[in-house]
Amino acid sequence: MKKNLLAILSLSLMLIIGFSCSNDKKDAKAPAKKAPTAEKSLLPAETLPNYRYVDIDTVLTKYNLALDYNDEMMRLQSNMESEAKRHESSIKSFANTMQNKYQNGQYTSQSSYEADQKKMQQMQTNAANAMDKLQRSAQDAALNGDKVVQDSIKNFIRVYNEAHHYEAIFLKNATLYIDPALDITDEVVEGLNARYNKKEKK
Numbered sequence: 001m002k003k004n005l006l007a008i009l010s011l012s013l014m015l016i017i018g019f020s021c022s023n024d025k026k027d028a029k030a031p032a033k034k035a036p037t038a039e040k041s042l043l044p045a046e047t048l049p050n051y052r053y054v055d056i057d058t059v060l061t062k063y064n065l066a067l068d069y070n071d072e073m074m075r076l077q078s079n080m081e082s083e084a085k086r087h088e089s090s091i092k093s094f095a096n097t098m099q100n101k102y103q104n105g106q107y108t109s110q111s112s113y114e115a116d117q118k119k120m121q122q123m124q125t126n127a128a129n130a131m132d133k134l135q136r137s138a139q140d141a142a143l144n145g146d147k148v149v150q151d152s153i154k155n156f157i158r159v160y161n162e163a164h165h166y167e168a169i170f171l172k173n174a175t176l177y178i179d180p181a182l183d184i185t186d187e188v189v190e191g192l193n194a195r196y197n198k199k200e201k202k
Contacts, residue, residue: 051168069145087127
């Protein structure tokens, strides 16, 4: 399982094109926070439209919840690799033992040799079953982490927009070009981490 959680989340969150928001124009002109980029806005601040965008790739590389799930996936991946090596080493060692016994004439009967063959086959079957179980467990963990992080981001955006009243919040990935003055990525990351860190302290 080579894909880490960040890659899975990035693909999944690309499906979230925007969020339906309030149409109240009275509070529409909240101050826009410019992204740290060399690219300059083409629009005067007072004429900015009532929508914003988020760079989800940046969010996923800075949101502590997503990073924690990614660390967990890396740990599971490492455990799987260690377990695979352990099974491989055990089977190889037993195969070498069989080879030595055969060369040294230590098998006194065909049945004793066949018994060791059967044992090695069972070891291979057990190893395959164990690795398959670990693989399914890791996939389930990745899907669960994906859902938790997606839900967390969507819920935060909903609450965030109750104070800002934007008509829409888009993903930067879904646009060919969008004015950098409309970028609220840093605000979203800061808010997500503040909320997450507060929960972690409880």
